Amino acid sequence: MTETVRWGIVGPGRIADSVAPDFAHVPGAELVAVASRSAERAETFARRHGIGTVHTGYQAILDDPGVDVLYIATPHPQHRAISLAALAAGKAIMVEKSFTVSSVATREIAAAARDHGVFAMEAMWTRFFPAIVRLRELIAAGAIGEVRTVQADLGVRNRTGPDDRFLSPELGGGALFDLGVYVVSFAQMLLGSPSVVAASGALAPTGVDLEESIVLGWPDGRSAALQVSLQCAMPGAARVIGTDGWIEVPPRFHHPDRIVLHAHGADPEEIVLPATGAGYAHEIDEVTRRVAAGETESPVMPLADTVAVQDVMAAVADRIGMIPEEGPARL
Numbered sequence: 001m002t003e004t005v006r007w008g009i010v011g012p013g014r015i016a017d018s019v020a021p022d023f024a025h026v027p028g029a030e031l032v033a034v035a036s037r038s039a040e041r042a043e044t045f046a047r048r049h050g051i052g053t054v055h056t057g058y059q060a061i062l063d064d065p066g067v068d069v070l071y072i073a074t075p076h077p078q079h080r081a082i083s084l085a086a087l088a089a090g091k092a093i094m095v096e097k098s099f100t101v102s103s104v105a106t107r108e109i110a111a112a113a114r115d116h117g118v119f120a121m122e123a124m125w126t127r128f129f130p131a132i133v134r135l136r137e138l139i140a141a142g143a144i145g146e147v148r149t150v151q152a153d154l155g156v157r158n159r160t161g162p163d164d165r166f167l168s169p170e171l172g173g174g175a176l177f178d179l180g181v182y183v184v185s186f187a188q189m190l191l192g193s194p195s196v197v198a199a200s201g202a203l204a205p206t207g208v209d210l211e212e213s214i215v216l217g218w219p220d221g222r223s224a225a226l227q228v229s230l231q232c233a234m235p236g237a238a239r240v241i242g243t244d245g246w247i248e249v250p251p252r253f254h255h256p257d258r259i260v261l262h263a264h265g266a267d268p269e270e271i272v273l274p275a276t277g278a279g280y281a282h283e284i285d286e287v288t289r290r291v292a293a294g295e296t297e298s299p300v301m302p303l304a305d306t307v308a309v310q311d312v313m314a315a316v317a318d319r320i321g322m323i324p325e326e327g328p329a330r331l
């Protein structure tokens, strides 16, 4: 491997378009290639972002010796085939959230990463924001005592057409895998894996979920109350409540530029910590440094946490009667 970590994008859609400019903010990272199922889409994307190498079809980027890491930005059910093929080809991967739409596929990818000794991480960008890093430091230092409960909501008033991936079962549509993953991952980061998962929600005529409330429970009484919606706008706020105070993450909590510490008996303290670029630079930086160091996981977003979050989402889907449609295992 060269000193520069060379990145390629797979699936140049909406999120890839937002993430691509952030590579410029990361020392040691270079965005060198893009792969699309369509030559025209790959070329247009490459021109827009100044990317040198264009691949038509995903296999071509797996065969490119000039690429070290793939940023996989296809819809979630389509993460499985490209992730497994990439790991088998020795390419490190950063996979958009939701990692997959099933516990089976997520475990399969995690096992493949370990078997091949290749780096893999879910692109849960929230965990790498400076404000969230500080939140975790404050909690570890006892600033709010023992964390007992987490509250978070995230909703958008989605008005896209029936053909959009948000409503499509084959493309992993629904609130859970697009928005629920954020609130569940936030609670899992702070409280670990729950022993109780309760949920109530509504499905769209296509069978994907439109909204739900989720309650998570732990054997010692700790809990989380989470709400997501694809039909109602919600503030997108989070609170972490402890025995000695609470920390507020103002909207939108999944890409915050500040937190507010409410320590018991003290005035609220606002801590402003802006993100770099559009906020994706932090996760790109994490992967770049870990891959350059020859590591195979991120301790901030380990595969065990991704599996734990996926298991909670599977339980939520079960409670509300949604049957996720996982994608194929092979390209």
Ligand SMILES: NC(=O)c1ccc[n+]([C@@H]2O[C@H](COP(=O)([O-])OP(=O)(O)OC[C@H]3O[C@@H](n4cnc5c(N)ncnc54)[C@H](OP(=O)(O)O)[C@@H]3O)[C@@H](O)[C@H]2O)c1
Pocket: 010, 011, 012, 013, 014, 015, 016, 035, 036, 037, 038, 041, 042, 073, 074, 075, 076, 078, 096, 097, 098, 123, 125, 165, 171, 177, 178
């Ligand atoms: N981190 C964040 O803030 C954030 C925000 C939004 C979405 N996401 C995640 O990013 C992923 C992609 O979301 P998006 O909104 O960017 O989706 P999108 O605009 O539909 O783009 C997805 C791309 O994947 C490729 N693709 C491969 N197989 C496909 C298939 N069967 N159907 C449709 N497209 C397919 C397409 O590119 P080609 O055909 O050109 O190869 C398409 O442009 C999802 O997992 C989503 O949850 C993350």
